[in-house]
Amino acid sequence: MPTYEVALMLRSMPKPELKTTLKRISHAIFDRGGIIRNIENLGHRPMPYKTSAHGLVHREANYFVFKIDTATKAVSDLKEEYSRDVDVIRQRVFKCEESSSNNCTLEEELLPPAYRDEVKKMIEVGKTQVNRFTYKFKYNSGLDYYPFQK
Amino acid sequence: MSLLRTFVSRYVLPNTYRTTARFSSTDTKLSSNDDEPVAMPNPYKKERRQCILCKLNIKPDYKNYRLLSQFQSPYTGRIYGRHITGLCKTKQEQVESEIKKAQNCAYMPYYYKDKTFLKDPKLFDPENPIRSHRF
Numbered sequence: 001m002p003t004y005e006v007a008l009m010l011r012s013m014p015k016p017e018l019k020t021t022l023k024r025i026s027h028a029i030f031d032r033g034g035i036i037r038n039i040e041n042l043g044h045r046p047m048p049y050k051t052s053a054h055g056l057v058h059r060e061a062n063y064f065v066f067k068i069d070t071a072t073k074a075v076s077d078l079k080e081e082y083s084r085d086v087d088v089i090r091q092r093v094f095k096c097e098e099s100s101s102n103n104c105t106l107e108e109e110l111l112p113p114a115y116r117d118e119v120k121k122m123i124e125v126g127k128t129q130v131n132r133f134t135y136k137f138k139y140n141s142g143l144d145y146y147p148f149q150k
Numbered sequence: 151m152s153l154l155r156t157f158v159s160r161y162v163l164p165n166t167y168r169t170t171a172r173f174s175s176t177d178t179k180l181s182s183n184d185d186e187p188v189a190m191p192n193p194y195k196k197e198r199r200q201c202i203l204c205k206l207n208i209k210p211d212y213k214n215y216r217l218l219s220q221f222q223s224p225y226t227g228r229i230y231g232r233h234i235t236g237l238c239k240t241k242q243e244q245v246e247s248e249i250k251k252a253q254n255c256a257y258m259p260y261y262y263k264d265k266t267f268l269k270d271p272k273l274f275d276p277e278n279p280i281r282s283h284r285f
């Protein structure tokens with residue numbers, strides 16, 4: 001089962017209600033055979049832009065991030081269920097990517113253009129192409145008319 | 151006496167010196183090679199430059215919207231380009247995708263920078279880009 005991050009924005013409500021909502025959300029995950037790795041609460045704060053959901057305009061939201069392991073097929077099902085939930089304003093699901101260690105290539109990128117690999121490659125490609133600026137149409141090519149606009 | 155000395159130095163000494171020099175060089179080669187150039191790494195080689203995120207080993211994350219907002223223009227909310235941020239290609243790509251995620255999740259605004267982050271330390275100077283731009 002791949003790991004997903006479900007970013008949820010819940011409408012502002014008193015704490016006991018929030019508790020039941022979170023329980024409902026997590027039970028939806030458990031019912032589909034998923035597990036919750038981690039729940040992050042990013043707090044209650046004003047949204048950068050207003051969002052209308054379920055016939056109401058929301059300007060503040062409770063931000064939660066669930067880190068869950070669930071079957072890939074269950075994700076769309078979960079999204080559909082949360083979209084029907086009145087307390088969920090907005091929801092996004094992202095796949096967790098494992099961190100790949102790569103070395104910094106800034107030094108190569110700051111070289112002068114002639115020393116950069118991508119520029120060298122471009123020049124090589126350019127040599128195989130017809131140079132539009134110096135290309136001259138040959139009249140002995142079998143065509144008895146000039147095929148381009150003069 | 152001085153005339154004689156100049157004569158000796160000009161016509162006699164050079165020849166003798168040349169011969170003795172040749173002998174001495176062969177002698178040193180046989181005896182020891184302490185004076186030869188030593189193989190060593192270039193002492194004047196500059197340190198490898200790294201971008202700020204690679205140096206501090208930070209992986210941009212959409213939940214860390216405070217860091218991401220530092221790569222956003224305070225006037226238009228647009229993401230600064232690689233020639234301004236001074237990041238390497240991979241990190242710049244990651245930053246851009248994470249900013250888009252954060253904006254989509256309503257963590258970060260699209261058209262302005264959060265006013266609580268306006269006084270955050272500057273990671274780069276947009277007025278002095280690495281490569282000049284047309285703005």
Ligand SMILES: [Zn+2]
Pocket residue numbers: 103104105106200201202203204205237238239241
């Ligand atoms: Zn880097």
